[in-house]
Amino acid sequence: MMEMRTSSRRKEEVRNMGRMVVLLPMVRAVNAAAVVTEGGGSVAVETRVQSNDVLGKPTVLVAEKLGEAGIALLRKVANVDCSYNLTPQELCSKISLCDALIVRSGTKVTREVFEASNGRLKVVGRAGVGIDNVDLQAATEVGCLVVNAPTANTVAAAEHGIALLSALARNVAQASASMKAGKWQRSKYVGVSLVDKTLAVMGFGKVGSEVGRRAKGLGMHVIAHDPYASAERARALGVELVSFDEALSRADFISLHMPLTPTTDKIFNDESFKKCKKGVRIVNVARGGVIDEDALVRALDSGIVAQAALDVFTVEPPKEDNKLVQHENVVVTPHLGASTKEAQEGVAVEIAEAVVGALAGELAATAVNAPMVPAETISELAPYVTLAEKLGRLAVQLVSGVAGVKDVKVTYLSARADDDLDTRLLRAMITKGLIEPVSDAFINLVNADYVAKQRGLRISEERQPSDGAIEVPLDTIQVKLFHLESKFASAVPDHTSEITLEGKVKDGVPHLSKVGSFSVDVSLEGSIILCRQVDQPGMIGKVGSVLGEENINISFMSVGRISPREHAVMAIGVDDEPPKAVLQKLGGIAAIEELVFLKL
C-alpha cells in the first residue's frame, strides 16, 4: 500500500487549524436505484431517499444552548429544533428525524445515538473543542462527519486558566467566602506570588500557548510539555519544551491543557504526583478525566499538592459530596472555561458554518474524523474525484461469478511529486464506487477506509511518474481488480486475470480511456454499452441504427482496436438505459462477440 505521506507544510497547516476542509459529496442524500449484478444475481443499489423535512430543508437538532448568531445562520438553510436537557432516551428517539446534531460538552453522543439515527444523521457539530463526549469510532463507522469549533473559545479558556491561577495563588475564592460569612481573616489568606515562579503548561496547543503567553506577561518562567508541539513555536514564545517528568519536577504551578484521550486518561495519578515538587499548585481547565480525582485528594491531603483550581470534572456535574469540590484547598468553577459572551457567539457561528457547509455536501471546516484537505486541492481534484468513483462503479459491474472484489490496485500516472498529490479523496471515491453498487453500504470520505477494511477489500496505490504538465494533477487513473472473472472478457488483458479500466479527465470531464488493452475515449456521463466485435466496416452504422430505431440517444461513441481487422472494442455512451430487448438485438449483430451495459 502506498504510504500516504503528509508534507510537513500540510501538517503545519493542520496544526495551525487553518481553513482546512473535508470533501463530503455524500452528505447529500443519494437517490440511486440502479440494478447491477453481483455473483450473477440482481442486487438493488441502496436507495437513500431524501429524508429532509418541510420545504426539503434538513433538520438540525441543537441539544445545548448555542449563541443566537449561530442559530440564525442555521435557520437560513435548515429546520432548527432547539431541545435542551434531553435524556439519553429522548435524544435517541429524536435523532432519527435529524440530519445534524449540535452539542457542547454536556451531551454524550454515544454509539446508541448513531445507531438510533438509522443512517440519517450526517453531521455532529461540537460547539467547542473537546470531542471526548462524542463516540468518534461509531460516527466513523456510519460515515457521520464530526466537526468541532476549535478556535473561537481559545482565548476564553486561556483567560479562565489565568483567572484560576491568580485566584489560587491569592486565595480569592476562599477569602471571599470567609468575608461573606462575616469574618476578617487577613493572616489566614496570605498567598504566594506568581512572579519568578515556574509554570508548567501541559499541552502546548491553542489554549496552552495562550496561557503561556499570558503567564510570561505576569513574570512567570514558563516551561511546557507536549509530545507533538512544534519546538519552533515554543521558542518563538520563549517557552522551553521539556519532558513530562521534568515538567513535574520543576513546576511551582501546573496548568493542564491537553485533550482527554486514552493516553491522557488519568495521566495525573499517584505516580505522577510523587514526581511533583512538594507544594505544587495545579489548575485544570482541560478535562476532569486527565486527573485521577482520588489520587488528587490524596496528594492534597498529604501536602504534595498545596492547592488545586478545577473547572472540569470526571463526572459533570460532580456529586454534591465530591471530595475535591468540598476540599478547602480547592477552588472550583462549573466548566466555565468557554463561557464568555464573546466566545459563545464565536463558537456558535464557527460550528453553524461548519455544519451548514457539511449539510450542503460541500466543504466542512475542521473535520475531526476525516482527513482534512485544503479547499484548493478539493476544487482541483473535483473532476478526478468523479472519475475515480465512476471507474470503481464500472469496474465492479464487470465482475462475474461469485467471488467478491478483494484485491484492487490503483495506479496514478502523474507528473506531480509524491507529496504534491493527495490521493486520499480518490481512494475513498474508488472504494465508494466499488462497494456501493453491490451492497447497502453508504460510503464517504469519513468511513471509506473503515468499510473497505471491514469487507476485506485491499486497495493498494501506486504512483507512476509521467512527463506530462505539472499543472495537471493526474494524467490517468487505472483501476485493476485482481483474481476475478469478468462478464466482459475484453476488460481482462491477455495473459492476466485482472479486470483493468483506465480513465482520464479531458476538458474537466471524466473519460474512460482504456478497457483491458483496448484504448477508447468515451465521456463518463449517462451510461455505457461496451461491445467487442470483429473489426470490419459498417459496425458503427449497424449499432447506431439499432439504438436510433429505439430512440436511444448516443452521447459518444469510440472504437479501440489493437490491430486492424481483428478485434475492436466499441464504447457507446447512452443517455438512457436501453430495454433488455434492445441489448439483445445489439448482441445479435453478427460481428458482435460480447456486450455489456454499465450504469454509471
Ligand SMILES: NC(=O)C1=CN([C@@H]2O[C@H](COP(=O)(O)OP(=O)(O)OC[C@H]3O[C@@H](n4cnc5c(N)ncnc54)[C@H](O)[C@@H]3O)[C@@H](O)[C@H]2O)C=CC1
Ligand atoms: N474548560 C473549558 O471550557 C475548555 C476546555 N478545553 C479543553 O482544552 C483542551 C485543549 O484545547 P486546545 O488548546 O484548543 O486544543 P489543541 O488541540 O490546540 O491543544 C491540545 C494540545 O495537547 C497536546 N497533547 C496531546 N496529548 C498530549 C499529552 N499526552 N501530553 C501533553 N500534551 C498533549 C496536543 O499536541 C496539542 O498541542 C481541549 O481538548 C478541551 O478538552 C478547551 C476549551 C474550553
Ligand SMILES: O=C(O)C(=O)COP(=O)(O)O
Ligand atoms: O470547548 C471545550 O472543549 C469546552 O470544554 C467547552 O465546553 P462547553 O462548550 O462550554 O460545554
